Amino acid sequence: MKIERADDTGTIDRRVARTRALLQDAIIALIPERGYAAITVDDICRKANVGRSTFYTHYTDKDALRSATLEAHLRSLSRERLSKDERTGSRLFEFSLPMFEHAQAFRSLHHALLASSGDTIHDQMRERIQRSVRAELGGKRIGETGVSAEFAVQFISGAFLAVLGWWLSTDTKLSPAQVDELFQKMAGQGIGARQAPIDEG
Amino acid sequence: MKIERADDTGTIDRRVARTRALLQDAIIALIPERGYAAITVDDICRKANVGRSTFYTHYTDKDALRSATLEAHLRSLSRERLSKDERTGSRLFEFSLPMFEHAQAFRSLHHALLASSGDTIHDQMRERIQRSVRAELGGKRIGETGVSAEFAVQFISGAFLAVLGWWLSTDTKLSPAQVDELFQKMAGQGIGARQAPIDEG
DNA sequence: GCCAATTCCGGACATCATGTCCAGTATGAT
DNA sequence: ATCATACTGGACATGATGTCCGGAATTGGC
Structure with missing residues (x-):
């Protein structure tokens, strides 16, 4: 005592x-x-x-x-x-x-x-995001196969969720378009490491 | 009923x-x-x-x-x-x-x-990681200031945690050094979007 | 507008986990 | 050895959970 x-x-x-x-x-x-x-x-x-x-x-x-x-x-x-x-x-x-x-x-x-018990809010959200990322990444064809593709999925969706949560919890003046631009830049460059850079357009 | x-x-x-x-x-x-x-x-x-x-x-x-x-x-x-x-x-x-x-x-x-209630395992872990990332990112000097620097912190730490969790939960044959290399690549390139690319060494 | 079907109510109930307290016992520090 | 401190196990009040029921209220179909 x-x-x-x-x-x-x-x-x-x-x-x-x-x-x-x-x-x-x-x-x-x-x-x-x-x-x-x-x-x-x-x-x-x-x-x-x-x-x-x-x-x-x-x-x-x-x-x-x-x-x-x-x-x-x-x-x-x-x-x-x-x-x-x-x-x-x-x-x-x-x-x-x-x-x-x-x-x-x-x-x-x-x-x-x-390990996610699978029964938290975050887990549920992550499931959804991962699905989106996996779909888009699969469509765009990343150079590597299998495991490393999934690596990218995890990397990107984790980053996105963290950014989203941060953006919401702080009183940022950033507009949705602005945050998204930042996200697109970092995510795109990250992917670029395993693929030819995306051509501007 | x-x-x-x-x-x-x-x-x-x-x-x-x-x-x-x-x-x-x-x-x-x-x-x-x-x-x-x-x-x-x-x-x-x-x-x-x-x-x-x-x-x-x-x-x-x-x-x-x-x-x-x-x-x-x-x-x-x-x-x-x-x-x-x-x-x-x-x-x-x-x-x-x-x-x-x-x-x-x-x-x-x-x-x-x-919004993290702050009382979950993940929240506690995230705090620690964010501190590390913030320290390293601050030291290395990213081009932008304030808000966008914190953006990078959130992006990187979110990605890291997601990758770590994934790596642990799947029976990957990847060694720590190998996952880390993947992570370093993607994270480095992501940062590169707001800085000159890291020279190979 | 009426009727049968379905839903809502609210209260009772058993169960379980929580956190507190205490008197008695065991163990470590010196 | 002896004193302080920690552990024990059981009792207790509290509060949340999930289930069940009869009766009241509302709905959709006619």
């Missing part, structure tokens, strides 16, 4: 470290089994062999546990990167490769945290 | 059309108020002036209502597009502009459906 520090590394008492680790492992193991939404606090506690009342002395919520778990792992990822002190500047985006590597190493974790 | 058709337009009885419209309007109005997760079926029914038991004769779930609502609006969007029969081929992605326009017209609706 004290338990002040939020992080796990600096925690003094072994019991709290143990309990939190058990809970975090439990929720990670549970997410792929039945999906995050369907998990109850009781499920987590039974899986972790931790009393339910104990849970609430550490986390206020199921969400709080998830959040803490994700944070802990992302922090450990940053720590790794810093220790490897790779020479910067060789590529445009430094963050992506370590992320992909970490994702593979902790595949089940990332899969659990990112 | 009959109620067979899923769509609203073809529904015979005025009462069911009325009820469903009321419920759909209610949930749309409610989402921006307190966020989707916090809404209860009872909230929706009181807002819509519909008996709670009636709700369950139309939708099994809160999720089912949301899903149906979103579908209905996306369908209406497709209908619009078809009626406008715009000449195709002028731009690479046809779907985006109508989407942006529709989003502006039904701003509150789209905002409600897309």
